[in-house]
Amino acid sequence: MGEADHLPLFESKAAKGRVLFKLYAASMVMGMCLIFAFRAIHAPSGRYSWIGLSMAEVWFTLYWLITQLVRWNPVHHYTFKQRLSHRYEKVLPGVDIFVCTADPVIEPPLMVINTVLSAMAYDYPPEKLNIYVSDDGGSELMFYALLEASRFSKYWIPFCKRYKIEPRSPSAYFAQHHVSPITNEWSSIKNKYEEMKKRIPTKLEELTQELKNEHRGFQEWEVGSSKHNHQAIVQILIDQRDPIAVDTQGNTLPALVYVAREKRPEWHHNFKAGAMNALIRVSSQISNNRIILNMDCDMYSNNSESIRDAMCFFMDEQKGHRIAFVQFPQNFDNLTTNDVYSNSLRVINAVEIGGLDSNGGCLYIGSGCFHRRDTLCGRSYSKDTRFDWDKENQKTMIEGIDVLEKACKILASCTYEQMTQWGKEMGLKYGCAVEDVITGLAIKCRGWRSVHFNPERKGFMGLAPTTLLQTLIQTKRWAEGDFQIFLSKYCPLIYGHGRIPLKLQISYCCYLLWALNCWATLYYVAVPSYCLLRGISLFPKLSSYWFLPFAYVFVGKYAYSFGEFYWTGGTVKGWWNDQRMWLYRRLTSYLFAFSDVVLKSMGFTNTNFIITSKVADEDASQRYNREIMEFGATSPMFNILSTLALVNLFSFLKGVKWVIVDSNTNCFSELAAQMILCGLIVLINLPIYQGLFFRKDKGRMPSSVTYQSTILAILYCTLAST
Numbered sequence: 001m002g003e004a005d006h007l008p009l010f011e012s013k014a015a016k017g018r019v020l021f022k023l024y025a026a027s028m029v030m031g032m033c034l035i036f037a038f039r040a041i042h043a044p045s046g047r048y049s050w051i052g053l054s055m056a057e058v059w060f061t062l063y064w065l066i067t068q069l070v071r072w073n074p075v076h077h078y079t080f081k082q083r084l085s086h087r088y089e090k091v092l093p094g095v096d097i098f099v100c101t102a103d104p105v106i107e108p109p110l111m112v113i114n115t116v117l118s119a120m121a122y123d124y125p126p127e128k129l130n131i132y133v134s135d136d137g138g139s140e141l142m143f144y145a146l147l148e149a150s151r152f153s154k155y156w157i158p159f160c161k162r163y164k165i166e167p168r169s170p171s172a173y174f175a176q177h178h179v180s181p182i183t184n185e186w187s188s189i190k191n192k193y194e195e196m197k198k199r200i201p202t203k204l205e206e207l208t209q210e211l212k213n214e215h216r217g218f219q220e221w222e223v224g225s226s227k228h229n230h231q232a233i234v235q236i237l238i239d240q241r242d243p244i245a246v247d248t249q250g251n252t253l254p255a256l257v258y259v260a261r262e263k264r265p266e267w268h269h270n271f272k273a274g275a276m277n278a279l280i281r282v283s284s285q286i287s288n289n290r291i292i293l294n295m296d297c298d299m300y301s302n303n304s305e306s307i308r309d310a311m312c313f314f315m316d317e318q319k320g321h322r323i324a325f326v327q328f329p330q331n332f333d334n335l336t337t338n339d340v341y342s343n344s345l346r347v348i349n350a351v352e353i354g355g356l357d358s359n360g361g362c363l364y365i366g367s368g369c370f371h372r373r374d375t376l377c378g379r380s381y382s383k384d385t386r387f388d389w390d391k392e393n394q395k396t397m398i399e400g401i402d403v404l405e406k407a408c409k410i411l412a413s414c415t416y417e418q419m420t421q422w423g424k425e426m427g428l429k430y431g432c433a434v435e436d437v438i439t440g441l442a443i444k445c446r447g448w449r450s451v452h453f454n455p456e457r458k459g460f461m462g463l464a465p466t467t468l469l470q471t472l473i474q475t476k477r478w479a480e481g482d483f484q485i486f487l488s489k490y491c492p493l494i495y496g497h498g499r500i501p502l503k504l505q506i507s508y509c510c511y512l513l514w515a516l517n518c519w520a521t522l523y524y525v526a527v528p529s530y531c532l533l534r535g536i537s538l539f540p541k542l543s544s545y546w547f548l549p550f551a552y553v554f555v556g557k558y559a560y561s562f563g564e565f566y567w568t569g570g571t572v573k574g575w576w577n578d579q580r581m582w583l584y585r586r587l588t589s590y591l592f593a594f595s596d597v598v599l600k601s602m603g604f605t606n607t608n609f610i611i612t613s614k615v616a617d618e619d620a621s622q623r624y625n626r627e628i629m630e631f632g633a634t635s636p637m638f639n640i641l642s643t644l645a646l647v648n649l650f651s652f653l654k655g656v657k658w659v660i661v662d663s664n665t666n667c668f669s670e671l672a673a674q675m676i677l678c679g680l681i682v683l684i685n686l687p688i689y690q691g692l693f694f695r696k697d698k699g700r701m702p703s704s705v706t707y708q709s710t711i712l713a714i715l716y717c718t719l720a721s722t
C-alpha cells in the first residue's frame, strides 16, 4: 500500500466567521435579558395581556436559543472520488435504488420515469444498480410507462455516458439544453424521447389491449382491482441475467423492478413507510445490495456522481464504519426567482442541517438519502463494526424469474408484516407523518452517525408545491409528524438521553417544536393590535431607554436572518417572501398540526399523509410563474390568515387616525411600538388584501372567505374598542 492509500476519502471543514457569530449571539442574549427586566419591572398588576406577551417572549427566546445551537458550528464535507475509484473501483458495492410513487394522476408516470431514467444513468457500474419502483397507485399506466422507460434506457444510458451530460433526467436535460450541442445523435435521442412521450397514455381508456399485449405483466391486474384493493404485483422488467438486457453498446443495463404491494381496504398501508418496507423486503430477495438510495418520484438525480460521493463516506477507512446514512439536501427546480412560497429550504439546507451534522448527525429527511441496508433494518452500532467491502455480497440469483416474482409477492402482501417487527424495529417506522425523521432518529439512537452532504452541483432536484394551500398543507404534515415525535416515547430529550449527544437532542427540537411556535406567534399578531385599539400600551415608550433592547433584538434578529438568506443565494424580495411564509406557516400549518396531534393523542383522528400534487392547471401555474399568490380555495387556514390581516389593518388605521387626524402625539409615543408592529404586519399581508378585495382572477380569495373574515375582524375590533 502506498502513502496515498491512507488518505481519507472525505474531509470535513468547520464554517468560518464563528467568532463574529458568537459575539452577535451574546449581544442578543443581553438584549433579551433587558427585555425581560423591563417586563418584570414595569408589569402592571393584573394585566393578562402583559403576562401573555411576556410568555410569548420567553418562548421566542427559548426557541431562538435552540436555533443558535443549530448554527453554532456547522460543518461541510468534501469528498475525494478519485481516491475512491483508485482504491475501490473493482469492489464498489451494489446499490438498490427505491423510487416511490403513489398516484398516477397527481404524480404523472412521465415524471416518474424521468426520475427512474436519471437513476439508471448514474455514473456507476450498471451491473451494480437495481432500481425498484414502488407504485402505491397500483396503476397500469405507471407500469406501461415503466415498460417504455426500460426500452428507452437502452439509448439514453449510452448517450449520457458518452457525452457526460447532466442532468440525466431526459425531461430536465432537454429543458435546459434547447439547442443541441452534439447535433445528429442529440436530435435522434430527442426524437426518441418525444416519440416515447407520445406513446405513453395519460388516461386509462387510452391504454388499449394492443399496448397491454406488449407485456405479460398486464395480466396481473385482475378485473375490478383498484388503487386501494388489489393483489401484490412484482414484475422484473429488466433482468440483468437476460442476455438481451443490454444497451445499444452491449453494456449491461441496471435492473428494473416494478412493485405494487398488496392493498386491501381493511389493511392499513402506512403510506410511504409501508411502501419502503415492502421494497426493502422485495429487494432483499432479488439483489440484496448493502446500500439503499431512496428517491421520491418527483426528485430526479441532478448529479450523476452522487453514488460515488456517498460511497466516499461509507467506505472511508477511518470514519466510514460508523456512518449509517448520507442525506443530500432536497433542492427544487420549479421555484420562481423570489420563491413566493418559500419552499427552497435554503437556510435549512445551507446552514441548519450542517449544524446538526456537527452536533451529532443530520436528520433523515426522506428523498435523496443513502442508507446502509442493515442499519435501516435495525442493526445497532458496536465498536467492532467493520465492513468488508471486498466480500462480494450481491445476491446471485438462481431462481427463474417466475419463481422469484412469486416469492416477492409474498413479501409485498398485506399479511406479511403481521406479528413481525416491521414498522417498529425493522425498516421505516409507522404511525408518524414524517416516517423519515423518526426513523433517522432511532438509527442514531442505536449508535450510528449520519452525514449531510451538500455538494456544489446539487444531487437531487424535486418539485415544490406551487400553491399557497399545498405549501401550508405540506408544512402541516411535517410539523405534525415532528411534534408527534416530540410527544412520543421517541422524544429525543428522553429517548435520546445517553444515546445521542445532548446538543443533538436539543437541536432536534428545532424542528420537533415547530408546531408549538403557533401560540406565541398567534399571540403576537392578535393581541398587540387588540390592545392598540383599546389604547393599552404593551411596549416601552419611544423616548424611553427601555425601547433600545427591543429595537436591538428585533433589528438584530431580522438583519441576521436577512444576511443568512442573502449569502446563501436568496434575493431581497425572496427574503421578504420567506418572512411572510414563516408567519403564515406558524399561524396556520403549525396551529393545525398542533390541534391534530392533540386530537390524535385523544384518539379522535388518525395519521394521514396528504400527497403533494405535482401538477397544476394552466391558469394557476401562470400565476405561480408571475409570483402571484394563489388562494382560490376555501380553507379554514385562509380564514385565519385573512381575519388576522384585517384586524391588524383596522388597528393600524385607527392608530394612524389618532396620530394624524387627532394629532395625539402623546398617544403615539406610548403606542409607537405596537403601531410599528401592526404596520409591518399590514405590509407583509399586502397580497392578502389584494386577494380579498382587488383581484378578479380565479386565484383570488373565495368570496365566502372574504365575507366571513371581514365580519369576524369587525367583530373582534368592535369588541376591542368597547
Ligand SMILES: O=c1ccn([C@@H]2O[C@H](COP(=O)(O)OP(=O)(O)O[C@H]3O[C@H](CO)[C@@H](O)[C@H](O)[C@H]3O)[C@@H](O)[C@H]2O)c(=O)[nH]1
Pocket (backbone or CB within 6 Å): 100, 101, 102, 103, 107, 134, 136, 270, 271, 272, 275, 295, 296, 297, 298, 330, 365, 366, 367, 433, 434, 435, 436, 474, 477, 478, 609, 610, 611, 612, 613
Ligand atoms: O401512501 C403514500 C404516500 C406517499 N408516497 C410517496 O412519498 C413521497 C413523498 O410524498 P410527497 O407528497 O411528495 O411529500 P413531500 O412533502 O414532498 O415529501 C417530503 O416529506 C415526506 C415526509 O412527510 C418524505 O417522505 C419525503 O421523502 C420528503 O421529500 C412521494 O414519492 C410519494 O409518491 C407513497 O409512496 N405512498
Ligand SMILES: [Mn+2]
Pocket (backbone or CB within 6 Å): 296, 298, 462, 463, 612
Ligand atoms: Mn415531494
